[in-house]
Amino acid sequence: MASQARTISRAALERFDLRGKSVIITGGGKGIGKVYAREFAHAGARVLAADIDGAGAEAVAAEIVAEGYEAIGMRVDISDAAAVEAMARAAVDAFGTIDVLVNNASLMSVLPRRDWMEIPVEEWDRVMEVNLRGMFLCCRAVAPVMKEKGAGKIVNISSSRVWEGTPLRLHYTTSKAGVVGLTRALARELGDHGINVNAITPGATLSETQVASSSGNYLATRVSGRALQRAQTPDDLVGAVMFLSTAASDFITGQTLNVDGGKAMH
Numbered sequence: 162m163a164s165q166a167r168t169i170s171r172a173a174l175e176r177f178d179l180r181g182k183s184v185i186i187t188g189g190g191k192g193i194g195k196v197y198a199r200e201f202a203h204a205g206a207r208v209l210a211a212d213i214d215g216a217g218a219e220a221v222a223a224e225i226v227a228e229g230y231e232a233i234g235m236r237v238d239i240s241d242a243a244a245v246e247a248m249a250r251a252a253v254d255a256f257g258t259i260d261v262l263v264n265n266a267s268l269m270s271v272l273p274r275r276d277w278m279e280i281p282v283e284e285w286d287r288v289m290e291v292n293l294r295g296m297f298l299c300c301r302a303v304a305p306v307m308k309e310k311g312a313g314k315i316v317n318i319s320s321s322r323v324w325e326g327t328p329l330r331l332h333y334t335t336s337k338a339g340v341v342g343l344t345r346a347l348a349r350e351l352g353d354h355g356i357n358v359n360a361i362t363p364g365a366t367l368s369e370t371q372v373a374s375s376s377g378n379y380l381a382t383r384v385s386g387r388a389l390q391r392a393q394t395p396d397d398l399v400g401a402v403m404f405l406s407t408a409a410s411d412f413i414t415g416q417t418l419n420v421d422g423g424k425a426m427h
């Protein structure tokens with residue numbers, strides 16, 4: 162059969178275009194956040210990787226820059242309002258604006274899996290402080306910049322634990338359910354400003370930190386029940402986060418997209 166030369170529509174490609182976009186990725190210093198940082202940069206975005214692990218964030222940015230892409234890394238504790246405001250200013254100073262915020266940082270892999278009665282109150286409070294207050298502060302810091310131009314994308318990272326009711330990190334699961342509520346209500350608060358707020362719920366994912374903090378047996382049990390019977394890797398999440406960061410998802414807001422290989426059919 163003769164091959165037909167067709168022109169690929171520029172408009173079709175632009176729907177998924179991240180080139181030149183200014184993107185903040187919290188928790189971008191390691192784990193899945195590091196993969197988001199690298200992949201967004203490879204797609205042409207200008208990336209600020211923010212992490213409480215400042216050395217990790219700077220190393221990720223240095224690797225991206227060494228490959229010829231654009232990134233900066235900085236130490237940010239997302240539970241600290243002043244640090245988060247400085248993060249937003251740094252993105253504007255470096256890239257001129259903020260187009261996308263990926264709220265990926267959280268306390269997860271550092272938390273022991275244990276019976277809920279054994280969770281110290283201080284640990285419960287710190288999880289809420291980082292996973293919920295931190296997300297609120299990050300949204301609050303970028304909103305003025307996005308409002309001014311009447312456009313912006315906020316992608317919040319929740320967890321499939323919310324659909325499954327996974328036990329043994331009760332504070333963590335509870336905080337990730339809070340992320341879904343925040344996403345829905347904030348989508349309504351920001352809709353008039355052309356800002357989309359969505360969330361994804363990853364299934365158990367073999368990030369470097371998750372692997373280090375989990376037994377192989379535990380991770381194997383997480384695969385069972387998936388329609389797609391294999392382990393989930395950080396790469397499996399990238400497409401969903403990118404989709405929610407581009408024009409392709411302009412009429413989607415307040416939604417939570419489950420990315421778990423078809424375990425919870427939400």
Ligand SMILES: NC(=O)c1ccc[n+]([C@@H]2O[C@H](COP(=O)([O-])OP(=O)(O)OC[C@H]3O[C@@H](n4cnc5c(N)ncnc54)[C@H](O)[C@@H]3O)[C@@H](O)[C@H]2O)c1
Pocket residue numbers: 187188189190191192193194211212213214237238239240264265266267268269270271291295318319320321362363364365366367368369370371
């Ligand atoms: N790996 C999984 O199985 C899985 C499943 C569902 C959801 N998630 C979510 O995906 C995201 C990434 O997961 P991960 O596996 O890379 O886990 P992780 O624990 O390694 O990632 C957390 C990142 O956030 C950073 N961080 C922690 N506290 C911070 C703070 N106060 N300020 C700034 N940065 C801080 C950490 O240094 C780390 O880089 C998290 O939101 C996690 O809850 C992960």
